Amino acid sequence: MPTVTFLPRYHKIDVELGCTVLDAAQRAGLNINVVCGGQGKCGKCIVFIQRGKIIFDHQKYAQFFTQDELAQGGCLACTTTIESDIQVLVPDTTLIQEQKILVEGQKTEIEFLPSVKKYYVELNLPTLTDPTPDLSRLLWMIQKNGGPVAEKIYAPLEVLRDIPAILRNSDWKVTGTIALVPGVYRLVDLQKNDTSKRLYGASVDLGTTTVVVYLWDLVNGKVVGVSSNYNRQISCGEDILARVNFARKNGLTKLQVLAAESINLALTTASDTAGIDREDIYEVVVAGNTVMTHILLGIDPAYMISEPYVPVVRRALSVAASRIGITCNSNGGLFVFPAVSDFIGGDVIADILTCGMVDREEISLLIDIGTNFEVVLGNKEWMFSCAGAAGPALEGGEVLFGMRANPGAIERIAINPNTFNTTYSTINNTKPRGICGSGLIDLLAELLRTCVIDRTGRINLGIKNKRIRQGKYFPEVVVTWAKESEIGKDIVITENDIKNLIMSKASIHAACITLMKAADITRHQISKIYFAGAFGNYLNKKNATTIGLIPEIPIEQIENIGNGAVAGANIALINRRKRKALDNIALKIAYIELNAEPTFMDEYTSSSFLPHTDLSLFPNVQRMLDECRLQRE
Amino acid sequence: MEFNLNFGWSGSIGEVILGATNTDGGTRKRSYHIGGSSNLPFIDQKEFSESPLIAFEICDNVQYWSPIAKSACGDVINDVKDWAKTAETSYDADLVRLHLTSTRERGLRDVSFVKKVVENVLSATGLPLIIEGSNEPSIDSEVFQQCGEAGQGERLLLGTAEANRYRSIAAAALAYNHSVIAQSPIDINLAKQLNILLREIDVPHDRIVIDPYTGALGYGFEYSYSAMERIRFSGLKGDADLTMPMICSPIDTLNIKEVREADIQNQNTIAVMWEFYTGIAAAVAGAEIICIRHPKTVELLKKAFVALKTKNIYQG
Numbered sequence: 050m051p052t053v054t055f056l057p058r059y060h061k062i063d064v065e066l067g068c069t070v071l072d073a074a075q076r077a078g079l080n081i082n083v084v085c086g087g088q089g090k091c092g093k094c095i096v097f098i099q100r101g102k103i104i105f106d107h108q109k110y111a112q113f114f115t116q117d118e119l120a121q122g123g124c125l126a127c128t129t130t131i132e133s134d135i136q137v138l139v140p141d142t143t144l145i146q147e148q149k150i151l152v153e154g155q156k157t158e159i160e161f162l163p164s165v166k167k168y169y170v171e172l173n174l175p176t177l178t179d180p181t182p183d184l185s186r187l188l189w190m191i192q193k194n195g196g197p198v199a200e201k202i203y204a205p206l207e208v209l210r211d212i213p214a215i216l217r218n219s220d221w222k223v224t225g226t227i228a229l230v231p232g233v234y235r236l237v238d239l240q241k242n243d244t245s246k247r248l249y250g251a252s253v254d255l256g257t258t259t260v261v262v263y264l265w266d267l268v269n270g271k272v273v274g275v276s277s278n279y280n281r282q283i284s285c286g287e288d289i290l291a292r293v294n295f296a297r298k299n300g301l302t303k304l305q306v307l308a309a310e311s312i313n314l315a316l317t318t319a320s321d322t323a324g325i326d327r328e329d330i331y332e333v334v335v336a337g338n339t340v341m342t343h344i345l346l347g348i349d350p351a352y353m354i355s356e357p358y359v360p361v362v363r364r365a366l367s368v369a370a371s372r373i374g375i376t377c378n379s380n381g382g383l384f385v386f387p388a389v390s391d392f393i394g395g396d397v398i399a400d401i402l403t404c405g406m407v408d409r410e411e412i413s414l415l416i417d418i419g420t421n422f423e424v425v426l427g428n429k430e431w432m433f434s435c436a437g438a439a440g441p442a443l444e445g446g447e448v449l450f451g452m453r454a455n456p457g458a459i460e461r462i463a464i465n466p467n468t469f470n471t472t473y474s475t476i477n478n479t480k481p482r483g484i485c486g487s488g489l490i491d492l493l494a495e496l497l498r499t500c501v502i503d504r505t506g507r508i509n510l511g512i513k514n515k516r517i518r519q520g521k522y523f524p525e526v527v528v529t530w531a532k533e534s535e536i537g538k539d540i541v542i543t544e545n546d547i548k549n550l551i552m553s554k555a556s557i558h559a560a561c562i563t564l565m566k567a568a569d570i571t572r573h574q575i576s577k578i579y580f581a582g583a584f585g586n587y588l589n590k591k592n593a594t595t596i597g598l599i600p601e602i603p604i605e606q607i608e609n610i611g612n613g614a615v616a617g618a619n620i621a622l623i624n625r626r627k628r629k630a631l632d633n634i635a636l637k638i639a640y641i642e643l644n645a646e647p648t649f650m651d652e653y654t655s656s657s658f659l660p661h662t663d664l665s666l667f668p669n670v671q672r673m674l675d676e677c678r679l680q681r682e
Numbered sequence: 683m684e685f686n687l688n689f690g691w692s693g694s695i696g697e698v699i700l701g702a703t704n705t706d707g708g709t710r711k712r713s714y715h716i717g718g719s720s721n722l723p724f725i726d727q728k729e730f731s732e733s734p735l736i737a738f739e740i741c742d743n744v745q746y747w748s749p750i751a752k753s754a755c756g757d758v759i760n761d762v763k764d765w766a767k768t769a770e771t772s773y774d775a776d777l778v779r780l781h782l783t784s785t786r787e788r789g790l791r792d793v794s795f796v797k798k799v800v801e802n803v804l805s806a807t808g809l810p811l812i813i814e815g816s817n818e819p820s821i822d823s824e825v826f827q828q829c830g831e832a833g834q835g836e837r838l839l840l841g842t843a844e845a846n847r848y849r850s851i852a853a854a855a856l857a858y859n860h861s862v863i864a865q866s867p868i869d870i871n872l873a874k875q876l877n878i879l880l881r882e883i884d885v886p887h888d889r890i891v892i893d894p895y896t897g898a899l900g901y902g903f904e905y906s907y908s909a910m911e912r913i914r915f916s917g918l919k920g921d922a923d924l925t926m927p928m929i930c931s932p933i934d935t936l937n938i939k940e941v942r943e944a945d946i947q948n949q950n951t952i953a954v955m956w957e958f959y960t961g962i963a964a965a966v967a968g969a970e971i972i973c974i975r976h977p978k979t980v981e982l983l984k985k986a987f988v989a990l991k992t993k994n995i996y997q998g
């Protein structure tokens with residue numbers, strides 16, 4: 050068995066012949082950046098083979114490497130197979146970096162009505178004249194102290210078994226924890242003495258890529274800890290399809306365990322920071338996409354990714370957290386947001402809850418952009434939704450110098466219309482290493498405004514400027530010169546990158562139009578557009594409109610809600626009435642399958658133009674671009 | 683039974699002028715104002731209303747030409763001047779469309795001969811001229827420059843602009859006062875997008891002719907037809923970026939399997955019929971210019987156009 054040694058930290062691992070370097074690295078615990086899921090498409094997993102025999106098709110993937118990199122043994126980890134003992138250098142740029150994660154919550158105030166409560170009670174001792182059973186004695190006293198009606202509280206066997214001893218060992222001074230699960234009150238825990246101040250809950254956004262946890266003090270209604278980390282399932286594939294395929298091949302167990310572990314990890318970090326005991330977490334609320342929540346619950350997601358795309362459940366689920374391996378109080382509950390369809394999951398329901406569109410008469414349009422996008426249009430009466438693949442371009446995949454929102458990513462950029470010089474800012478203000486989604490949207494809008502590209506995204510090589518040049522494979526525009534960059538190469542955007550970006554934006558806009566047509570409304574009737582998702586908060590609204598990512602409406606009517614999934618989970622955690630409304634939201638939403646929509650391709654082609662083929666949909670953008678063009682002439 | 687064929691269109695198709703006569707500073711015997719209609723074709727059924735124009739296609743290097751077209755034309759194909767002249771005098775075409783197939787030679791660098799070819803054809807025929815330039819981006823600019831210059835004042839129609847190469851042809855058209863063919867692959871949105879791109883580099887609407895791309899009948903023509911219909915409807919409804927006249931070139935018809943593999947004694951007839959039916963369908967879909975490679979088809983189409991306008995059943 051060959052031994053693979055990963056530099057610079059000398060991680061060693063034994064693997065079978067023919068194993069890929071990527072597999073080996075993941076087994077050695079290295080988080081390699083594989084945006085395309087290991088298909089050799091993204092070129093992000095560059096490693097350098099320093100010793101040993103491997104097989105790698107340098108010619109096929111030449112576009113991802115500079116001459117220098119090739120000379121140093123550059124390979125793509127995902128398509129390099131191991132033929133002997135090897136030594137591999139994994140550069141920092143190839144590893145997944147700490148990510149900027151949205152933690153902003155809700156702006157409006159939510160009524161504090163948690164669904165778990167603790168009651169400290171001191172009971173009268175039983176006597177021959179008062180031989181009331183232990184349970185009744187306890188529950189009556191809880192009722193007397195403001196708790197729910199005793200007869201309506203259900204006590205599970207596990208708690209019942211502990212009651213006699215706890216009551217007698219604590220001198221009849223105990224704290225009972227009552228949960229309001231849908232329809233019934235439930236005694237979830239009984240502790241000695243007064244622990245009524247130690248009551249916590251967690252809300253979780255279980256994303257395909259990241260897991261975000263908010264820890265709440267459910268006595269005071271305050272956030273006491275926030276934590277996030279990567280979804281550990283990444284080692285089984287980057288996107289949802291890859292995960293489902295992994296489950297098909299290898300079974301569901303590993304993915305289920307990894308999902309629970311990812312949540313546990315974030316829970317531990319948040320609890321440690323807050324200085325609390327995880328045993329005091331009584332409730333965990335999870336919002337995630339449909340596949341993620343299915344996997345977390347151990348329900349097979351295989352049937353929903355192929356025709357006719359049927360998920361297993363369309364309602365919220367409450368289960369014991371311990372049954373699926375979440376480490377909190379052993380009787381703690383887990384609440385999972387309902388999903389509508391294969392691609393409209395609990396995360397979107399959470400977005401809807403967060404932005405409040407379900408409470409209003411006016412029509413809103415909600416767009417959640419991640420690896421996939423989801424769009425919801427509607428008001429308190431009706432809602433239409435659809436989802437599709439945005440392609441990885443807006444998250445930096447399939448773009449030569451694209452990257453996730455990590456330190457060093459260019460997140461904002463402007464171009465001087467005369468010199469074509471750029472001014473930009475990077476995350477953490479370090480030297481630039483690449484461009485992330487919000488930067489790419491800025492870039493596209495700026496290139497259009499300065500007439501460097503035409504409306505189909507083709508670069509005008511007729512412009513005499515050293516930043517605008519023919520690259521090895523495609524025409525390209527230099528964003529930063531090698532000397533300013535962290536990676537020692539010119540950071541460029543190529544015509545091919547632009548094409549991929551336009552494809553992404555076109556599918557999102559076409560989805561918006563498809564819903565608007567289904568509901569028979571125009572852009573003038575839309576009172577609000579909400580952006581949710583990874584780059585929601587960093588997105589430049591004007592530039593997003595300029596490139597035609599979204600329908601043109603006045604800028605002030607566009608709102609970023611950031612991570613709407615976790616915000617929605619927060620609301621559901623601290624307000625049980627809002628939680629109860631979730632099933633109704635899920636039932637209200639009509640899902641439109643874009644694949645089955647005959648006009649979608651037409652909308653897509655007409656959206657594959659900057660901003661759109663029908664310029665009357667973008668009157669202000671059109672005016673602005675006309676002015677820019679006149680200035681150039 | 684009477685049908686109301688007045689659909690209440692709010693717009694009309696714009697006019698493009700092809701060819702310049704003496705009075706306009708050119709040397710053509712005629713010039714055409716194509717477009718201008720405010721209804722679908724053949725609806726008005728007036729005997730003297732305009733028929734679609736027929737452009738006969740010739741080339742300056744027959745190596746790439748269909749053998750059927752070559753044998754139908756005979757020896758004239760060996761001299762592009764003779765061919766152009768024959769198209770006018772013998773085939774009775776309305777326009778000549780010259781394909782500069784000689785520019786397709788691999789590794790070609792010097793394209794100065796193009797100017798001479800164009801001048802020769804202009805001197806051989808008095809018909810307005812359509813010129814198809816190179817297929818090679820690296821020589822495009824020079825080829826169109828030569829064409830444009832040689833035909834200065836003649837109001838040529840230059841082809842073909844596509845979304846990924848339209849700047850050099852537009853530059854030549856603007857510099858020498860010619861019009862351009864804007865071709866997109868059978869899609870109304872892509873057709874409109876290209877017209878917007880051209881407009882934004884200052885090519886006026888009355889200098890653009892849309893080529894929606896014509897598949898052969900049975901080989902995708904139904905898509906072309908549908909795209910053309912939608913383009914024409916949009917134009918008549920007033921979408922300014924789609925109000926241009928259309929040109930169709932059913933050139934694939936001579937190369938399809940049914941024609942290639944036909945019995946030798948029937949091959950010529952099948953070729954003509956296939957070109958004819960594709961051409962007539964394109965005319966019904968709204969094309970203002972039909973490009974043809976077989977001389978016999980020109981004659982048949984002309985008769986058919988008269989029949990369509992006069993309700994006389996065509997019995998050819």
